[in-house]
Each structure stands twice: as structure tokens, then as C-alpha cells.
Amino acid sequence: MVASTGHEPCELGPIDYLVIELPQGTTTLTEQMTDQIIRSVSDRTLRILELLIVERDGAGDLTVTEFEELTDRGLRGLDASLVEILAGEDVHNLASAIAPGRCAVVIVWEYLTATSFTAAVRASGATLVAQGRIPAQAIAATLRGDDEDA
Structure with a gap:
């Protein structure tokens, strides 16, 4: 995938989104989540690319x-990378996964560790024609032998 900001194109790694429903009564990132985000960005x-808190009320x-x-x-250092x-429609669609009365963190992130591979694919003239994600729960179920859950 190539993005351009009007300057030279830049290579992008795979981009994913997560909707993380927080424990009942929690309306912000936990300290462990904040620490891990900061660590992953620092290294x-x-x-x-995007970080939101979305609350769905009882209605x-x-x-x-x-x-x-x-x-x-603690997250102030992320400002430079947010785009x-x-x-609004995207947020509403993602928020459909949140139970009424709950709060969630919506994060969109890019895997920087894959950008060099993405650049090599493009430089070789090859084209990425499909990409996907296998949920970790499905892999764990397969490894446990829970075929009906996989």
C-alpha cells in the first residue's frame, strides 16, 4: 500500500483497527494498556493512527x-503520529460492537515492522492482492482441538 501526502510516497505497513470494550465502570485506558501503547510506539x-474513547449509553x-x-x-507523545x-460513519459502524451502557477504546494502528517487506514487494514489481487477519481466539481454539469454535 502506498500513501502520498503531496510529497514523496511513503510505504505503509499493515493497518488494523481494534475495538476494546472496557470493564464495566471503566471509561479510559488502563495503565497497562497505556504503558504497552507507549512501549510499542517507542520501539x-x-x-x-487514531485513538478514541466511545461510550454507548443505555439507549x-x-x-x-x-x-x-x-x-x-502519558499518551501525549502520540500526537505527532495521529492522522x-x-x-463519523466509521466510528458509528465500529461502535455497533459495543454493548449498551459500556465504553470502548477504538485504536487504528500500523505495523511498522512490516514496512520494509511492503517496500520490497513494491520494489520487486509484485502486488499484494489479498490480506487478512485470523482472530487469535480461532487459532487458540484450533491448538486446543476445539474444532467447533475455530
Whole structure:
């Protein structure tokens, strides 16, 4: 995948999104999540492209807190990498996975460790024609022998 910002094109690694429903009564990232995000960004494993907190009330209405509004000072160093790529419709679609009365973190991240491979594919004239993700739960079920869950 190649992105251009009007300057030279840049190679991108695979980009994923996560919707993480938080424990009941929790409305922000846990310290463990914050620490791991900071570590993964610092060691250049991941680049955070979008980070939101989404609350779904009992009636199903959403309250979205943008990254800039978060009070967690530990994440302030991520500002430079955020590009806010999710439109309002995207957020509403992703939020459909959140149970009423719950809160979730929505994260879009790029795997920086794969950018050199992506560049090699492009430089060789090859084209990535399919990409996918196998849920970890499916792999774990297969390894346990739970065929009906895989």
C-alpha cells in the first residue's frame, strides 16, 4: 500500500483497527494498556493512527472522546503520529460492537515492522492482492482441538 501526502510516497505497513470494550465502570485506558501503547510506539513496532474513547449509553446513543480531549498525559507523545482517519460513519459502524451502557477504546494502528517487506514487494514489481487477519481466539481454539469454535 502506498500513501502520498503531496510529497514523496511513503510505504505503509499493515493497518488494523481494534475495538476494546472496557470493564464495566471503566471509561479510559488502563495503565497497562497505556504503558504497552507507549512501549510499542517507542520501539517502533506500531504507529497509532487514531485513538478514541466511545461510550454507548443505555439507549444506544454514542459519546465520542477524541484523542486530543483525553486527560491521560502519558499518551501525549502520540500526537505527532495521529492522522484521524476515521469518519463519523466509521466510528458509528465500529461502535455497533459495543454493548449498551459500556465504553470502548477504538485504536487504528500500523505495523511498522512490516514496512520494509511492503517496500520490497513494491520494489520487486509484485502486488499484494489479498490480506487478512485470523482472530487469535480461532487459532487458540484450533491448538486446543476445539474444532467447533475455530
